Amino acid sequence: MYSVKDLFSQHGNSLGLELMDGGGEGLKREIALPEAHRPGLALAGYMKGHDPKRVLILGKVELEYLGQLNSSLLTDRLSAILEDVTPAIIVARGLPIPKELSILCKKRQLPLFRTHHSTMQLFSRLTLLLNEEFAPTQCLHGTFVEIHGIGVLIQGDSSVGKSEAALGLLKREHRLISDDIVKVKIRSGEHLVGFGVETTRHHMEIRGIGIINVADLFGAVCIKEKKSLDIVVKLEVWDDTHYYDRMGLSRKTIDILNIPVPYHILPVKPGRDVVLLLETIALNHRLKKMKFHSAKKFKEKLREAISQKSKIK
Structure with missing residues (x-):
């Protein structure tokens, strides 16, 4: 009420x-x-x-x-x-x-x-x-961060490294909106906005360290009250038997409050720089919003090259 x-x-x-x-x-x-x-x-x-x-x-x-x-x-x-x-x-x-x-x-x-x-x-x-x-609301599990102006919800199984990845992003001066529980609302009928709950706002749980206050450790510049939800990235342990998209031509989405949100599965294993990969996903999303699709451009160049070789023969 x-x-x-x-x-x-x-x-x-x-x-x-x-x-x-x-x-x-x-x-x-x-x-x-x-x-x-x-x-x-x-x-x-x-x-x-x-x-x-x-x-x-x-x-x-x-x-x-x-x-x-x-x-x-x-x-x-x-x-x-x-x-x-x-x-x-x-x-x-x-x-x-x-x-x-x-x-x-x-x-x-x-x-x-x-x-x-x-x-x-x-x-x-x-x-x-x-x-x-009064807008429809949904609670999601994950860590919600702002990377290069893009709202990214990091999800995945327990102990996969969501909070650790967020910590690395904060070290690079990106922003935390919420850790563990993220509340999402519809704004203007078509946009999703995510924010944290009052009790856990600006705090993170890091296994082996405990609860930390992000504002105290990294400064107020590394926190934000709310942000548009632009991408969902699921971290999962690398599985050699699973096929992972290597081109980026297929567009996956996940429905949140009946609104499709771009969805990425990011396999993690020792040696992969998850923080750098998350930054790359966010920057690539910004390019797509500007109508520049790297994978499609590459595909067009490849087709053109094949076509030119066919003409020479």
Whole structure:
């Protein structure tokens, strides 16, 4: 359950929220929908389309209209739109709050906030934040790092060397987002964003050493709160009986939250520089995003060379 308290504690500063009334138990109210709503016509008595489960925003237009009503009618109109399922009310532009609204919110323990942001700015920011909070989420096991600006999730069986590889990347001034548990969310309907859980954020477990704090050891420049998930790389122990792709022409993907993500299997054995290989995968992915595919270019050159030799014969 996502509550008003969660919204206030996590995003209160960015939204410029100031709690005016209805704190305490009122902050435990559930935000059931990822939407904000300006009551508008509902204040005039037209309730069709008004959903009390949404966070209500009162701007200049709404407050100017309410200011024209007598105290009794104003209280009636506000009572009609405020229900037990209403999460909270936010007054925009730092406007004065009608005393009738304060009394109702205090009586019903309904959180009442005020912000200096403009109505439209508040509406767009709040809607974006709520959509992010309510976005589909999946927890994945692995180590999530940023390599040359590319978000790489390193997966593999226990003891295959995920954390050790990440440690080597940090030594080369790449960044850690999360180790062991990675939470992934959909953003804007088509992009995946990964981040760590609060309890383990910026920490890594290295067998033989224990828990280390990456920020303390390597500096704040080597950590990041969240990053787009661009590639998944699975480390596995080299198997001589298994065929590994040597050309890179076939494109493998793995579905995460129904979104295909480029997927690489990287065999590891003594003597292979896993850190260098991970850097190469990330750089190669950047080239592909720029529409430059090294393997395809090589294939075209090979075909052209064969074609030229055939003509000579």
